[in-house]
Amino acid sequence: MKTNLRTLFLLCNRGVRQFAFSSFVASLAIAMAGGLFLGTWKIKEGAQEAFNLSSGGFDAVLGARGSKLQLILNAVFHLEASPGNLKWEQYEVLKNTPGVKEAYPLAVGDNFMGYRLVGTLSSLFHDHEWKEGVKYKVQSGGRYFSDNAKEALVGNFVANKLNLKIGDTFNPYHGLTYREDSKHDEIYVVVGILEATGTPSDKVIWIPIKGIQLMEGHASEYATSVSAVLVKLKGAAGFTLEMKYNKQGNQATFAWPIAATLAQFFDRLVWFEKVLEWIAYLVGLVAGLIILAILRNSLNERKREFAILRCLGASRGFIINVVLGQSLIISMLGALGSLLIYFIMSGVASYFIRDQTGVLLDPFSIDFTFIYVIFVILFLGLISALPPAFLAYRVDISKNLRPLA
Numbered sequence: 001m002k003t004n005l006r007t008l009f010l011l012c013n014r015g016v017r018q019f020a021f022s023s024f025v026a027s028l029a030i031a032m033a034g035g036l037f038l039g040t041w042k043i044k045e046g047a048q049e050a051f052n053l054s055s056g057g058f059d060a061v062l063g064a065r066g067s068k069l070q071l072i073l074n075a076v077f078h079l080e081a082s083p084g085n086l087k088w089e090q091y092e093v094l095k096n097t098p099g100v101k102e103a104y105p106l107a108v109g110d111n112f113m114g115y116r117l118v119g120t121l122s123s124l125f126h127d128h129e130w131k132e133g134v135k136y137k138v139q140s141g142g143r144y145f146s147d148n149a150k151e152a153l154v155g156n157f158v159a160n161k162l163n164l165k166i167g168d169t170f171n172p173y174h175g176l177t178y179r180e181d182s183k184h185d186e187i188y189v190v191v192g193i194l195e196a197t198g199t200p201s202d203k204v205i206w207i208p209i210k211g212i213q214l215m216e217g218h219a220s221e222y223a224t225s226v227s228a229v230l231v232k233l234k235g236a237a238g239f240t241l242e243m244k245y246n247k248q249g250n251q252a253t254f255a256w257p258i259a260a261t262l263a264q265f266f267d268r269l270v271w272f273e274k275v276l277e278w279i280a281y282l283v284g285l286v287a288g289l290i291i292l293a294i295l296r297n298s299l300n301e302r303k304r305e306f307a308i309l310r311c312l313g314a315s316r317g318f319i320i321n322v323v324l325g326q327s328l329i330i331s332m333l334g335a336l337g338s339l340l341i342y343f344i345m346s347g348v349a350s351y352f353i354r355d356q357t358g359v360l361l362d363p364f365s366i367d368f369t370f371i372y373v374i375f376v377i378l379f380l381g382l383i384s385a386l387p388p389a390f391l392a393y394r395v396d397i398s399k400n401l402r403p404l405a
Helices: 005-018 020-053 068-075 088-095 123-127 156-162 209-213 220-224 237-248 258-267 270-311 316-357 368-393
Strands: 060-064 100-112 115-120 129-131 151-154 188-193 205-208 228-233 252-255
Touching (some): 005 270, 020 258, 020 270, 020 316, 020 368, 060 068, 060 088, 060 237, 068 258, 088 100, 100 123, 115 156, 115 209, 205 209, 228 237, 237 252, 270 368, 316 368
Antiparallel strands (some): 100 115, 151 205
16 A cells, blocks of 8 residues: 555544544643743743833832832833822932933822823923934924923823824823812813823823922922932942932932843742643643543544554554644644634733733734744644554554454
């Protein structure tokens, strides 16, 4: 009997179709295991990289005494509540400190329809590079706000969500969450909409810092205070400032470097990542056992078929390849399914991270990890098929060619 790849494929495919439901369950289990593993690995890696790239071009944050992480999440990513306020004089001192290249004060405490209002100086948009060589830009027909006017510069994400356009007006609301009974009397006009940056800047409404400081209903001390200061450094100033504020002083916290603090935050999620990994391993083990059971049952059903193939000239190696090929088809379907599940997970995660933080993830980035996972899935499929393949190798021709009763 002349054997070829087409014949081999047809026989392998016949085995898969013979146990279609069980093969589907096995492929689905493999897909879930592979997708979960890729998801826990790649989404965390992508999120950490995206967060590090979303620091807005700043190296450090100065804020009230407290947690560095809370300070960074509040000032850079516009999450969490402010740990407290600094005096305006503290900002002035920092701004004039040797080694400080740029310093921009922030003031928070109000919102519009649930999106934060952040008060700062217009120079942040005129002078600062949020990414190396790239400054903030406004969409056609817009401009930056004036520091002494009740004007607003709206982040791209907010503008799209609230359908805000240049010339629209709104009343701020007190607090970080929207409540209808907390509306301020001041009216702000939208004078510009930022072009998308894929950073948290897209998710806030920027107004002059005096607007927050002097907002109707705010305590009088707000007029001379700031929530935090975003800092761009040069040279080795970070070491000096960390010693000054964190080791020798007790009035403020200097969160530096931002990337290191964020790394500590992601390290806290390792336990969750490990739990998901072990779940993936368990699901993968179950998938392997299902493949083993399918091939074992398939072998019992196809012993006579294999014996006939042997009589027609098929070698023992060919019979083994039929069993291994059946496992490879199931594993390949599972591998493709794992990519589909990963892209779905990644797309959903990207949407929620973007919605909550303004940080933009690339859910469809592909690297060597995908090839590695596919090869691991195929290898484990072959391992699961070895015991049935060995039994197929030992099929007794004379015994299985007896006439059926």
